[in-house]
Amino acid sequence: MQFDAGELLSKINDPSDLKKLKDDQLEQVSQELRQYIIDLVSVNGGHFAASLGVVELTVALHYVMNTPYDQLIWDVGHQAYGHKILTGRRDSFHTNRIVDGISGFPKRGESIYDAFGVGHSSTSISAALGMAVASQIKGEKDRQHIAIIGDGAMTGGMAFEALNHAGIEKSNLLVILNDNCMSIDPNVGALKEYLTSITTSKRYNRFRDDIASVLSKISEMGPNALGAVKKLEKSIKGTLLKNANLFESLNFRYFGPVDGHDVKKLAKTLEDLRHIPGPKLLHCVTVKGKGYALAEKDQTKWHAPGLFDKITGEIKKSVNDKPTAPKYQDVFGNTLVELAEKNDKIVGITPAMPSGSSMNIMMKAFPERSFDVGIAEQHAVTFSAGLATQGLMPFCNIYSSFMQRAFDQVIHDVALQNLNVVFCLDRAGVVGADGPTHHGAYDIAFMRCIPNMTVSAPMNEEELRNLMYTAQLENKGPFVIRYPRGNGVMVDWKKPFKEIEIGKGRLIQDGEAVAILTFGAIGNEASKAILELAEEGIYPAHYDLRFAKPLDEELLHKVFQKFENIITVEDGCLQGGIGSAVLEFMADHQYSRKVVRLGIPDAIIEHAEQKDQWNIAYYDSAAIMAECRKLVKGIKTDTMVS
Incomplete structure (x- = not known):
């Protein structure tokens, strides 16, 4: 035009x-x-x-x-x-x-x-x-x-x-x-x-x-x-x-x-x-x-409104007759209010992103227990640590990319003191049009190396709710919940809360020949791939790890004892990520298996639509299907461990 x-x-x-x-x-x-x-x-x-x-x-x-x-x-x-x-x-x-x-x-x-x-x-x-x-x-x-x-x-x-x-x-x-x-x-x-x-x-x-x-x-x-x-x-x-x-x-x-x-x-x-x-x-x-x-x-609404009619000001929405799943950020915001209604120790903190993270829902419901600290991620983390020392339960919501700026505070002020601060990392993984400055590519790697830290990721909205519920039940130390930008997959997402056992994954789909281990919402791409592979007579198993730290070692022993071929999939960097954690487990326990790691490579992923970035980085459903075919049909990969 x-x-x-x-x-x-x-x-x-x-x-x-x-x-x-x-x-x-x-x-x-x-x-x-x-x-x-x-x-x-x-x-x-x-x-x-x-x-x-x-x-x-x-x-x-x-x-x-x-x-x-x-x-x-x-x-x-x-x-x-x-x-x-x-x-x-x-x-x-x-x-x-x-x-x-x-x-x-x-x-x-x-x-x-x-x-x-x-x-x-x-x-x-x-x-x-x-x-x-x-x-x-x-x-x-x-x-x-x-x-x-x-x-x-x-x-x-x-x-x-x-x-x-x-x-x-x-x-x-x-x-x-x-x-x-x-x-x-x-x-x-x-x-x-x-x-x-x-x-x-x-x-x-x-x-x-x-x-x-x-x-x-x-x-x-x-x-x-x-x-x-x-x-x-x-x-x-x-x-x-x-x-x-x-x-x-x-x-x-x-x-x-x-x-x-x-x-x-x-x-x-x-x-x-x-x-x-x-x-x-x-x-x-x-x-x-x-x-x-x-x-x-309305300057907040028009910060980045999407497509709109410049004459009427009507913001255009995609036409879809089917009910749509909510954004992960909105599930976070509404769930936090639910939890805060039951637990008066819960407080919310955000560094200048109340609408972007949906912390504004908490701020409206509990203004005295919600804090926008300005564009100051380091302060947000240590402020949360101070709150935690006094018995409060801080939910500190920071975009994954911006959490990089507060790495020292996470270690020194939270982890070394084993304080129960829940870090909700929005926009984890690739983020679409904002591009490389905003990708949440590195949080799995830099969080799982910190002592006392729990690192988790939900595969869907119900899992996000349950992880938030679990994190505030008792003093569990520093607790990371990472989730992606955009809409989830569940229309009927508001389920009763259930506690999730820390460090326990789950079997999504039993199968044979290949085990796919996924971490977080990218697991839905694996589920999509498995449905299509079934039409070709290929039936891989699918496990949702849920936790990068601590790893579910009992589950991994079962996987490595049953399968010769394993694929790990993550919406995060390959160096130090969930695939690396699985390889460390394999080495520590003297297993020898073919392991293919899919995730963000050692490269800068430029701006594009999110699904295109998954494709460019080679960890979308098409990439998962291609690697399953190679392993099942005996086509050699370049290396034993890639």
């Missing part, structure tokens, strides 16, 4: 074309860019409201800065759609997030304008500072380094660590704080309140309108004059805001707040800031979803 990019935008193939325009044409470019994003996302899907909110800022940055020599780092990357369109990817943007198309996030291998890969939050200031220091070492005094960070991302501890370091460097660093009171859900915490106090101070706002332009002129008069004015500025700012400015206390020059939708004024401000040395912070106030009324009104 072809889209009209507009009179001006259609002629912009890179930022050099943008720079040919007059500044009074920037507003039209912004309008055309915003409409182009609306047009394409409405029919192709993707992140939406975040990029609409930074259209004017994106235009101003590429108009003023000498990109790609001047380096822009977007935090997080879902606000960078306008950036991609202005930097040579306008005509390929319709391929955004689909197989073999462009990535939904900035990616160094995709464009020289993407200075840093950004799929997780709170990384931009650290990366930009590293680049700025490198430029200083290389003598590139005129090179600009700009981190565009959302106020939600600014709640991450890494952002504060970077600010603390940057304040003592002399490097040419500009941090642009995109303040819209939102990450995916509304922002929380003291920083939000602090930024609100700045943006609503009328006396301060009158003062700051004058001070920025004065400073850019005074800087040309020499260091003595500039130093005197900076001291006066700091004194007046502190008086007007009642407290010392947070960013200036970290040795940043603070400018703002400015209207993030006044593109001409933004361009003028950025031009002035180019000539002010050292670390600087520009505070831009924006509206997430700007220019699309429905997105402005």
Whole structure:
């Protein structure tokens, strides 16, 4: 489908074309860019409201800065759609997030304008500072380094660590704080309140309108004059805001707040800031979803709405006459409320993902027992540990990919003290269009190596409920429950709770010649394969291991004593995963069998639909069938153990 990019935008193939325009044409470019994003996302899907909110800022940055020599780092990357369109990817943007198309996030291998890969939050200031220091070492005094960070991302501890370091460097660093009171859900915490106090101070706002332009002129008069004015500025700012400015206390020059939708004024401000040395912070106030009324009104819903009618705003759903199974995240959210109604020690914790994880269901039912801690996974884990020391039962819900950021806290603060924290790892396995920055590929490997840890995965919604029920029955120490993105397989999922014996798997389907050992929801692909293989006269057995740690050794002894051919299947990395655990068992007990491991290989799986990623990585039902045929028909595999 072809889209009209507009009179001006259609002629912009890179930022050099943008720079040919007059500044009074920037507003039209912004309008055309915003409409182009609306047009394409409405029919192709993707992140939406975040990029609409930074259209004017994106235009101003590429108009003023000498990109790609001047380096822009977007935090997080879902606000960078306008950036991609202005930097040579306008005509390929319709391929955004689909197989073999462009990535939904900035990616160094995709464009020289993407200075840093950004799929997780709170990384931009650290990366930009590293680049700025490198430029200083290389003598590139005129090179600009700009981190565009959302106020939600600014709640991450890494952002504060970077600010603390940057304040003592002399490097040419500009941090642009995109303040819209939102990450995916509304922002929380003291920083939000602090930024609100700045943006609503009328006396301060009158003062700051004058001070920025004065400073850019005074800087040309020499260091003595500039130093005197900076001291006066700091004194007046502190008086007007009642407290010392947070960013200036970290040795940043603070400018703002400015209207993030006044593109001409933004361009003028950025031009002035180019000539002010050292670390600087520009505070831009924006509206997430700007220019699309429905997105402005409900910013969480329109963060990534899927396909929609751009005129009516109707979000399109797939037509299916059959009842559909719920999303795993919704089973989690509703089950947690059920458990919390029976157990007043249960509390819920999420790092800024209440709607994405469905913790918002718990927050609505039990607001006093639910905590959104901001984009701060490390804090979420240790906060949960603190709750557990006092006898509470924390359910800490973190996306598998983001749990990587809190690995030390899991070991040091939870596992070493054997605290009963339940880690519910949403989006485990490959995740589809978000791609490699969001895959939950590594949690099996990095969790099962930790002492005291229980690592489990449900094959369906009923199993998820029962694992959650089991985890809170008594003090079982650290307990991981991993489950995938998307819908499950059971329409009638709300079954009575049953306790699951820790470390016990189950036989799904008895068979002969080949045993398929699966872990988690990917086991449903094995069930599908077994049905089709039966038509060919091949009848493999199927075992659902349920636990990667502790392994069901009794079950494995039965399997290795009965079967010569074994296939393991997991929606996780092969190195250190469930297949590796089975091989370790085989070696420890001196068995010698043909074992084929299927799972995520030692490679980066790019963005595509989830089912296509299973196919690309070779562990979908077709791959399972192919390996069963090889083993049953005696076709040799490349190695004894693959």
